[in-house]
Amino acid sequence: MLVRESKKDPLISIMGCEVRAKLVRVFSLNKDTVYIAKDFVKTLRKRDAVIKTVLRNLERDGIVKKKKVPAAERRSKGIRETMGYGYNKRYPHRVFLDTVVEESVPTEQEVLAKKITQVPGVQCVVTTDVYVDRPDTVADIIIASSEDNEDNLKDLIRDAEKIIGRELRCVFLTINELLYRAQTNDRFIRDTLDSSHQVHVDKTGVFVGEGASA
Numbered sequence: 703m704l705v706r707e708s709k710k711d712p713l714i715s716i717m718g719c720e721v722r723a724k725l726v727r728v729f730s731l732n733k734d735t736v737y738i739a740k741d742f743v744k745t746l747r748k749r750d751a752v753i754k755t756v757l758r759n760l761e762r763d764g765i766v767k768k769k770k771v772p773a774a775e776r777r778s779k780g781i782r783e784t785m786g787y788g789y790n791k792r793y794p795h796r797v798f799l800d801t802v803v804e805e806s807v808p809t810e811q812e813v814l815a816k817k818i819t820q821v822p823g824v825q826c827v828v829t830t831d832v833y834v835d836r837p838d839t840v841a842d843i844i845i846a847s848s849e850d851n852e853d854n855l856k857d858l859i860r861d862a863e864k865i866i867g868r869e870l871r872c873v874f875l876t877i878n879e880l881l882y883r884a885q886t887n888d889r890f891i892r893d894t895l896d897s898s899h900q901v902h903v904d905k906t907g908v909f910v911g912e913g914a915s916a
Contacts, residue, residue, distance in 0.1 A: 713727060721753075721756050722760065724742075729765070738781065739757060741868070745863040766789060768787060769786060771784055821854055824845060825847060825906055826846035826877075826905065826906050827903050828894065828900065829843050829902065830894075841873040844872075845875070846875045846906060847874070852874050873890075880906055884908045891908065
């Protein structure tokens with residue numbers, strides 16, 4: 703398990719259970735996104751019926767509200783549902799809730815990055831805002847390694863997805879692939895440097911000195 707969550711997590715204490723806390727975290731950090739239960743089944747490893755029950759309870763409590771799923775999203779995901787759930791921006795306690803959520807993000811993101819850097823062969827780890835589903839970012843996590851350890855890394859990512867509550871866009875590169883992209887001024891590298899990101903380790907020199915961009 704990547705991160706051992708417990709009742710010490712203030713969000714779990716406030717929400718009363720782990721699943722509620724994870725869903726609230728996703729909605730709070732992705733206020734303009736509309737989700738359906740299916741979006742959470744894989745990452746939270748819970749049955750569809752369980753997710754739907756929690757979503758209905760969050761709606762009852764006023765934290766989320768029913769919203770129309772954009773037609774383009776229905777087509778891209780191949781879903782028939784026309785209605786989903788989105789964050790209720792008029793929830794009376796949203797400021798307090800958002801503050802609790804945001805304070806937990808940096809710590810857990812660092813824990814994820816630290817676990818990845820401990821995998822043998824990993825020489826570069828760069829993350830964007832992994833808790834925020836931002837379509838403008840090219841990837842949530844970029845990992846470059848000198849060894850064939852993608853399976854081990856994917857296990858860590860799957861554990862992280864269960865905690866975060868959504869799938870992560872990960873790019874796995876060999877050291878040679880990363881260096882080649884940098885030498886050819888690849889758009890992928892340029893877009894990453896231009897987006898908000900954090901360099902956790904970089905022994906290749908591609909991102910060193912760049913740090914977190916605004």
